[in-house]
Amino acid sequence: MNTLSYGLLSMLSYAPFSGYDLMQKIQPFWPAKHSQIYPLLAQLERDGYIQHELVVQPDKPDKKVHSLTDLGREALSQWLSQPACPPVTRDELSLKIFCMNEGDPVDIQRLLEQRVEYCREKLVWFHAKSELFAHKRMDSSPGIVLLMRRALFSFQSELDWAEWALKELRGEG
Amino acid sequence: MNTLSYGLLSMLSYAPFSGYDLMQKIQPFWPAKHSQIYPLLAQLERDGYIQHELVVQPDKPDKKVHSLTDLGREALSQWLSQPACPPVTRDELSLKIFCMNEGDPVDIQRLLEQRVEYCREKLVWFHAKSELFAHKRMDSSPGIVLLMRRALFSFQSELDWAEWALKELRGEG
DNA sequence: ATTGCCATGTAAAAGGTTACATGATTCC
DNA sequence: GGAATCATGTAACCTTTTACATGGCAAT
Known part of the structure:
Protein backbone atom coordinates (compact mmCIF):
# COMPACT_ATOMS: atom_id res chain seq x y z
CA MET A 1 0.00 0.00 0.00
CA ASN A 2 1.36 3.43 -0.89
CA THR A 3 1.71 6.57 1.22
CA LEU A 4 -1.37 8.29 -0.18
CA SER A 5 -3.46 5.29 0.89
CA TYR A 6 -2.16 5.57 4.43
CA GLY A 7 -2.80 9.29 4.21
CA LEU A 8 -6.46 8.65 3.46
CA LEU A 9 -6.68 6.23 6.37
CA SER A 10 -5.06 8.91 8.54
CA MET A 11 -7.79 11.41 7.65
CA LEU A 12 -10.47 8.81 8.33
CA SER A 13 -9.03 8.13 11.79
CA TYR A 14 -10.76 11.34 12.89
CA ALA A 15 -14.19 10.79 11.38
CA PRO A 16 -15.94 9.36 8.34
CA PHE A 17 -15.62 11.52 5.22
CA SER A 18 -16.59 11.55 1.58
CA GLY A 19 -13.95 11.23 -1.13
CA TYR A 20 -14.51 14.87 -1.92
CA ASP A 21 -13.88 15.90 1.69
CA LEU A 22 -10.79 13.71 1.87
CA MET A 23 -9.42 15.28 -1.29
CA GLN A 24 -9.63 18.72 0.29
CA LYS A 25 -8.38 17.73 3.71
CA ILE A 26 -5.31 15.88 2.52
CA GLN A 27 -3.99 18.74 0.35
CA PRO A 28 -1.76 20.41 2.99
CA PHE A 29 0.00 17.15 3.78
CA TRP A 30 0.01 15.14 0.58
CA PRO A 31 -1.35 16.98 -2.47
CA ALA A 32 -3.55 14.75 -4.66
CA LYS A 33 -6.33 15.17 -7.21
CA HIS A 34 -9.73 13.53 -6.99
CA SER A 35 -8.84 11.33 -9.97
CA GLN A 36 -6.20 9.68 -7.84
CA ILE A 37 -8.26 9.45 -4.68
CA TYR A 38 -11.50 7.86 -5.91
CA PRO A 39 -9.83 4.77 -7.37
CA LEU A 40 -7.69 4.38 -4.25
CA LEU A 41 -10.77 4.49 -2.01
CA ALA A 42 -12.34 1.72 -4.08
CA GLN A 43 -9.16 -0.30 -3.67
CA LEU A 44 -8.97 0.31 0.08
CA GLU A 45 -12.55 -0.92 0.36
CA ARG A 46 -11.84 -4.04 -1.73
CA ASP A 47 -8.93 -4.78 0.59
CA GLY A 48 -11.08 -4.34 3.68
CA TYR A 49 -9.44 -1.25 5.20
CA ILE A 50 -12.48 1.00 4.82
CA GLN A 51 -16.22 0.71 4.22
CA HIS A 52 -18.77 3.21 2.97
CA GLU A 53 -22.35 4.26 3.44
CA LEU A 54 -24.35 6.08 0.78
CA VAL A 55 -25.72 9.36 2.11
CA VAL A 56 -28.54 10.90 0.10
CA GLN A 57 -28.65 14.68 0.18
CA PRO A 58 -31.70 16.59 -1.07
CA ASP A 59 -29.96 19.79 -2.12
CA LYS A 60 -26.52 18.41 -3.02
CA PRO A 61 -25.35 15.30 -4.91
CA ASP A 62 -25.44 12.00 -3.03
CA LYS A 63 -22.17 11.00 -1.47
CA LYS A 64 -20.29 7.98 -0.18
CA VAL A 65 -19.18 8.42 3.38
CA HIS A 66 -16.14 6.28 4.09
CA SER A 67 -15.02 5.01 7.49
CA LEU A 68 -12.18 2.90 8.87
CA THR A 69 -12.70 -0.79 9.57
CA ASP A 70 -10.86 -2.56 12.39
CA LEU A 71 -8.39 -3.83 9.79
CA GLY A 72 -7.85 -0.25 8.62
CA ARG A 73 -7.17 0.95 12.14
CA GLU A 74 -4.69 -1.90 12.66
CA ALA A 75 -2.90 -1.07 9.41
CA LEU A 76 -2.62 2.56 10.51
CA SER A 77 -1.04 1.84 13.87
CA GLN A 78 1.33 -0.67 12.32
CA TRP A 79 2.38 1.97 9.75
CA LEU A 80 2.92 4.51 12.55
CA SER A 81 5.50 2.26 14.17
CA GLN A 82 7.73 2.30 11.10
CA PRO A 83 10.20 5.11 10.27
CA ALA A 84 8.96 7.83 7.92
CA CYS A 85 10.41 8.26 4.45
CA PRO A 86 12.54 11.41 4.12
CA PRO A 87 10.53 14.43 2.94
CA VAL A 88 10.66 15.43 -0.72
CA THR A 89 10.39 19.04 -1.84
CA ARG A 90 10.45 20.28 -5.41
CA ASP A 91 10.58 24.03 -5.81
CA MET B 1 9.65 21.32 -21.76
CA ASN B 2 9.29 20.23 -18.14
CA THR B 3 10.89 21.66 -15.00
CA LEU B 4 13.57 18.99 -14.73
CA SER B 5 14.75 19.90 -18.23
CA TYR B 6 15.11 23.53 -17.23
CA GLY B 7 16.83 22.33 -14.08
CA LEU B 8 19.44 20.55 -16.16
CA LEU B 9 19.94 23.66 -18.27
CA SER B 10 20.32 25.63 -15.01
CA MET B 11 23.17 23.38 -13.87
CA LEU B 12 24.84 23.67 -17.27
CA SER B 13 24.69 27.46 -17.08
CA TYR B 14 27.69 27.22 -14.73
CA ALA B 15 29.85 24.83 -16.69
CA PRO B 16 29.71 21.75 -18.92
CA PHE B 17 28.98 18.54 -17.01
CA SER B 18 28.44 14.85 -17.62
CA GLY B 19 25.02 13.29 -17.05
CA TYR B 20 26.45 11.62 -13.98
CA ASP B 21 27.61 14.96 -12.56
CA LEU B 22 24.28 16.59 -13.32
CA MET B 23 22.44 13.79 -11.58
CA GLN B 24 24.38 14.46 -8.39
CA LYS B 25 24.28 18.23 -8.57
CA ILE B 26 20.57 18.54 -9.14
CA GLN B 27 19.58 16.38 -6.15
CA PRO B 28 19.24 19.19 -3.56
CA PHE B 29 16.93 21.19 -5.80
CA TRP B 30 15.01 18.68 -7.86
CA PRO B 31 15.60 15.03 -6.91
CA ALA B 32 15.91 12.77 -9.98
CA LYS B 33 17.47 9.42 -10.86
CA HIS B 34 19.92 8.85 -13.69
CA SER B 35 17.26 6.86 -15.54
CA GLN B 36 15.23 10.02 -15.86
CA ILE B 37 18.14 12.29 -16.68
CA TYR B 38 19.90 10.43 -19.50
CA PRO B 39 16.85 10.29 -21.78
CA LEU B 40 16.09 13.97 -21.07
CA LEU B 41 19.63 14.96 -22.02
CA ALA B 42 19.23 13.13 -25.33
CA GLN B 43 15.99 14.98 -25.92
CA LEU B 44 17.48 18.36 -25.02
CA GLU B 45 20.22 17.69 -27.54
CA ARG B 46 17.75 16.65 -30.25
CA ASP B 47 15.89 19.91 -29.61
CA GLY B 48 19.09 21.95 -29.85
CA TYR B 49 19.32 23.24 -26.28
CA ILE B 50 22.55 21.43 -25.46
CA GLN B 51 25.41 19.69 -27.21
CA HIS B 52 27.97 17.17 -26.01
CA GLU B 53 31.58 16.21 -26.43
CA LEU B 54 32.92 12.72 -25.72
CA VAL B 55 35.71 12.82 -23.17
CA VAL B 56 37.91 9.74 -23.01
CA GLN B 57 39.33 8.99 -19.57
CA PRO B 58 42.13 6.47 -19.10
CA ASP B 59 41.33 5.41 -15.54
CA LYS B 60 37.56 5.99 -15.52
CA PRO B 61 34.78 5.25 -18.04
CA ASP B 62 34.45 7.62 -20.97
CA LYS B 63 31.88 10.35 -20.52
CA LYS B 64 29.71 12.76 -22.45
CA VAL B 65 30.26 16.33 -21.38
CA HIS B 66 27.18 18.42 -22.09
CA SER B 67 27.10 22.16 -22.58
CA LEU B 68 24.50 24.83 -23.31
CA THR B 69 23.96 26.09 -26.85
CA ASP B 70 22.86 29.66 -27.55
CA LEU B 71 19.32 28.36 -27.92
CA GLY B 72 19.62 26.70 -24.50
CA ARG B 73 20.80 29.92 -22.90
CA GLU B 74 17.92 31.82 -24.49
CA ALA B 75 15.41 29.25 -23.26
CA LEU B 76 16.82 29.59 -19.75
CA SER B 77 16.52 33.35 -19.54
CA GLN B 78 13.04 33.25 -21.04
CA TRP B 79 12.05 30.68 -18.37
CA LEU B 80 13.53 32.90 -15.64
CA SER B 81 11.20 35.73 -16.58
CA GLN B 82 8.09 33.63 -15.87
CA PRO B 83 6.61 33.12 -12.39
CA ALA B 84 7.69 29.97 -10.55
CA CYS B 85 5.25 27.15 -9.82
CA PRO B 86 4.35 26.89 -6.13
CA PRO B 87 6.64 24.51 -4.22
CA VAL B 88 5.43 20.97 -3.54
CA THR B 89 6.42 19.05 -0.41
CA ARG B 90 5.40 15.52 0.46
CA ASP B 91 6.36 14.41 3.94
C1' DA C 1 -25.98 33.87 -17.93
C1' DT C 2 -21.85 32.37 -16.02
C1' DT C 3 -19.00 31.14 -12.41
C1' DG C 4 -18.22 28.19 -8.44
C1' DC C 5 -19.23 24.49 -5.31
C1' DC C 6 -20.68 19.80 -4.57
C1' DA C 7 -19.95 15.01 -5.95
C1' DT C 8 -18.22 10.92 -8.46
C1' DG C 9 -15.92 8.55 -11.71
C1' DT C 10 -12.65 6.99 -16.08
C1' DA C 11 -8.84 7.49 -19.57
C1' DA C 12 -4.73 9.14 -21.25
C1' DA C 13 -0.47 11.27 -20.67
C1' DA C 14 3.40 12.82 -18.13
C1' DG C 15 6.62 12.38 -14.37
C1' DG C 16 9.35 9.52 -11.31
C1' DT C 17 11.27 5.04 -9.17
C1' DT C 18 13.04 0.47 -9.35
C1' DA C 19 15.13 -3.03 -11.70
C1' DC C 20 17.95 -4.83 -15.49
C1' DA C 21 22.44 -4.51 -17.89
C1' DT C 22 27.54 -3.75 -18.33
C1' DG C 23 32.32 -2.98 -16.90
C1' DA C 24 36.72 -0.89 -15.14
C1' DT C 25 39.05 0.98 -10.96
C1' DT C 26 39.86 1.90 -6.21
C1' DC C 27 39.54 1.25 -1.38
C1' DC C 28 38.96 -1.79 2.79
C1' DG D 1 37.07 -11.07 -2.12
C1' DG D 2 33.47 -7.46 -1.79
C1' DA D 3 31.72 -2.96 -1.75
C1' DA D 4 31.87 1.83 -3.60
C1' DT D 5 32.57 5.11 -7.33
C1' DC D 6 32.38 6.37 -12.13
C1' DA D 7 29.66 6.12 -16.28
C1' DT D 8 25.73 5.26 -19.52
C1' DG D 9 21.74 3.44 -21.01
C1' DT D 10 16.76 0.74 -21.36
C1' DA D 11 12.37 -1.43 -19.61
C1' DA D 12 8.83 -2.05 -16.49
C1' DC D 13 6.30 -0.25 -13.09
C1' DC D 14 4.15 3.04 -10.04
C1' DT D 15 2.55 7.82 -9.04
C1' DT D 16 0.64 12.09 -10.35
C1' DT D 17 -1.56 15.35 -13.47
C1' DT D 18 -4.65 16.69 -17.04
C1' DA D 19 -8.51 15.95 -19.64
C1' DC D 20 -13.02 13.87 -20.53
C1' DA D 21 -17.77 13.21 -18.64
C1' DT D 22 -22.08 14.46 -15.99
C1' DG D 23 -25.41 17.32 -13.42
C1' DG D 24 -27.96 20.08 -9.85
C1' DC D 25 -27.89 24.11 -6.81
C1' DA D 26 -26.52 28.76 -5.26
C1' DA D 27 -24.81 33.22 -5.81
C1' DT D 28 -23.42 37.49 -8.56
Missing part, protein backbone atom coordinates in the same frame (compact mmCIF):
# COMPACT_ATOMS: atom_id res chain seq x y z
CA GLU A 92 11.06 25.65 -9.20
CA LEU A 93 12.18 28.83 -7.46
CA SER A 94 15.34 27.08 -6.23
CA LEU A 95 16.35 26.22 -9.77
CA LYS A 96 15.65 29.73 -10.98
CA ILE A 97 17.70 31.26 -8.21
CA PHE A 98 20.47 28.80 -8.88
CA CYS A 99 20.96 30.12 -12.42
CA MET A 100 19.96 33.71 -11.78
CA ASN A 101 23.13 34.96 -13.50
CA GLU A 102 21.52 34.03 -16.81
CA GLY A 103 18.62 36.42 -16.52
CA ASP A 104 17.53 39.92 -15.71
CA PRO A 105 18.06 40.76 -12.00
CA VAL A 106 14.61 42.35 -12.01
CA ASP A 107 13.08 38.96 -12.87
CA ILE A 108 14.68 37.38 -9.81
CA GLN A 109 13.48 40.19 -7.58
CA ARG A 110 9.97 39.70 -8.87
CA LEU A 111 10.17 35.97 -8.15
CA LEU A 112 11.27 36.66 -4.58
CA GLU A 113 8.54 39.24 -4.09
CA GLN A 114 6.00 36.67 -5.27
CA ARG A 115 7.40 34.19 -2.76
CA VAL A 116 7.16 36.77 0.01
CA GLU A 117 3.51 37.32 -0.87
CA TYR A 118 2.86 33.57 -0.97
CA CYS A 119 4.36 33.09 2.50
CA ARG A 120 2.42 36.00 3.94
CA GLU A 121 -0.85 34.55 2.65
CA LYS A 122 -0.06 31.17 4.15
CA LEU A 123 0.87 32.76 7.47
CA VAL A 124 -2.37 34.74 7.60
CA TRP A 125 -4.32 31.56 6.93
CA PHE A 126 -2.52 29.50 9.57
CA HIS A 127 -2.70 32.27 12.16
CA ALA A 128 -6.44 32.56 11.61
CA LYS A 129 -6.83 28.79 11.96
CA SER A 130 -4.81 28.55 15.12
CA GLU A 131 -6.70 31.43 16.72
CA LEU A 132 -9.91 29.59 15.94
CA PHE A 133 -8.53 26.59 17.79
CA ALA A 134 -7.28 28.66 20.72
CA HIS A 135 -10.34 30.85 21.27
CA LYS A 136 -13.32 28.81 20.27
CA ARG A 137 -11.88 25.65 21.75
CA MET A 138 -12.29 23.67 18.53
CA ASP A 139 -11.59 19.97 18.10
CA SER A 140 -7.85 20.51 18.08
CA SER A 141 -6.11 17.16 18.46
CA PRO A 142 -2.48 17.07 19.63
CA GLY A 143 -1.34 16.15 16.10
CA ILE A 144 -3.05 19.11 14.49
CA VAL A 145 -1.58 21.48 17.08
CA LEU A 146 1.94 20.23 16.27
CA LEU A 147 1.40 20.50 12.52
CA MET A 148 -0.08 23.96 12.79
CA ARG A 149 2.91 25.21 14.66
CA ARG A 150 5.25 23.62 12.16
CA ALA A 151 3.52 25.41 9.31
CA LEU A 152 3.91 28.73 11.16
CA PHE A 153 7.61 28.00 11.81
CA SER A 154 8.38 26.99 8.27
CA PHE A 155 6.53 29.73 6.39
CA GLN A 156 7.99 32.31 8.76
CA SER A 157 11.51 31.09 8.08
CA GLU A 158 10.91 31.06 4.32
CA LEU A 159 9.49 34.57 4.57
CA ASP A 160 12.49 35.78 6.60
CA TRP A 161 14.82 34.29 4.06
CA ALA A 162 13.04 35.77 1.05
CA GLU A 163 13.03 39.23 2.62
CA TRP A 164 16.69 38.93 3.50
CA ALA A 165 17.45 37.80 -0.06
CA LEU A 166 15.62 40.81 -1.49
CA LYS A 167 17.68 43.14 0.70
CA GLU A 168 20.86 41.45 -0.49
CA LEU A 169 19.86 41.86 -4.12
CA ARG A 170 19.03 45.53 -3.60
CA GLY A 171 22.44 46.00 -2.10
CA GLU A 172 21.20 46.81 1.39
CA GLY A 173 23.07 43.87 2.93
CA GLU B 92 5.17 11.11 5.37
CA LEU B 93 5.94 12.43 8.84
CA SER B 94 3.12 14.99 8.55
CA LEU B 95 0.59 12.26 7.92
CA LYS B 96 1.88 10.17 10.79
CA ILE B 97 1.71 13.08 13.19
CA PHE B 98 -1.75 13.92 11.94
CA CYS B 99 -3.11 10.57 13.11
CA MET B 100 -0.80 10.05 16.06
CA ASN B 101 -3.78 9.28 18.31
CA GLU B 102 -4.01 5.91 16.59
CA GLY B 103 -0.62 4.66 17.68
CA ASP B 104 1.81 4.31 20.55
CA PRO B 105 3.09 7.73 21.76
CA VAL B 106 6.58 6.20 21.88
CA ASP B 107 6.41 5.61 18.11
CA ILE B 108 5.73 9.29 17.50
CA GLN B 109 8.56 10.34 19.77
CA ARG B 110 10.91 8.07 17.86
CA LEU B 111 9.77 9.60 14.57
CA LEU B 112 10.46 13.10 15.88
CA GLU B 113 13.86 12.07 17.22
CA GLN B 114 14.71 10.69 13.79
CA ARG B 115 13.68 13.99 12.22
CA VAL B 116 15.82 15.91 14.71
CA GLU B 117 18.78 13.75 13.72
CA TYR B 118 18.04 14.25 10.01
CA CYS B 119 17.95 18.04 10.40
CA ARG B 120 21.17 18.07 12.41
CA GLU B 121 22.98 16.10 9.70
CA LYS B 122 21.75 18.48 7.03
CA LEU B 123 22.78 21.50 9.10
CA VAL B 124 26.27 20.10 9.63
CA TRP B 125 26.61 19.52 5.92
CA PHE B 126 25.41 22.98 4.91
CA HIS B 127 27.51 24.70 7.55
CA ALA B 128 30.59 22.86 6.31
CA LYS B 129 29.80 23.87 2.74
CA SER B 130 29.23 27.52 3.54
CA GLU B 131 32.45 27.70 5.52
CA LEU B 132 34.26 26.31 2.53
CA PHE B 133 32.82 29.10 0.46
CA ALA B 134 33.59 31.77 3.04
CA HIS B 135 37.17 30.77 3.88
CA LYS B 136 38.61 29.27 0.74
CA ARG B 137 36.93 31.80 -1.48
CA MET B 138 35.32 29.12 -3.65
CA ASP B 139 33.28 29.71 -6.80
CA SER B 140 30.30 30.94 -4.83
CA SER B 141 27.83 32.60 -7.18
CA PRO B 142 25.16 34.91 -5.77
CA GLY B 143 22.50 32.27 -6.38
CA ILE B 144 24.33 29.59 -4.46
CA VAL B 145 24.86 31.93 -1.52
CA LEU B 146 21.13 32.64 -1.35
CA LEU B 147 20.21 28.96 -1.58
CA MET B 148 22.75 27.97 1.03
CA ARG B 149 21.33 30.41 3.48
CA ARG B 150 17.83 29.26 2.76
CA ALA B 151 18.80 25.65 3.53
CA LEU B 152 20.27 26.77 6.85
CA PHE B 153 17.13 28.77 7.68
CA SER B 154 14.74 26.00 6.79
CA PHE B 155 16.53 23.07 8.44
CA GLN B 156 17.05 25.16 11.55
CA SER B 157 13.36 25.98 11.77
CA GLU B 158 12.39 22.34 11.23
CA LEU B 159 14.87 21.34 13.93
CA ASP B 160 13.52 23.95 16.34
CA TRP B 161 10.01 22.73 15.70
CA ALA B 162 10.85 19.05 16.16
CA GLU B 163 12.64 19.73 19.43
CA TRP B 164 9.74 21.85 20.65
CA ALA B 165 7.32 19.08 19.67
CA LEU B 166 9.34 16.51 21.62
CA LYS B 167 9.21 18.70 24.71
CA GLU B 168 5.46 19.06 24.32
CA LEU B 169 5.03 15.31 24.05
CA ARG B 170 7.16 14.71 27.13
CA GLY B 171 4.98 17.15 29.00
CA GLU B 172 7.70 19.75 29.47
CA GLY B 173 5.72 22.45 27.66
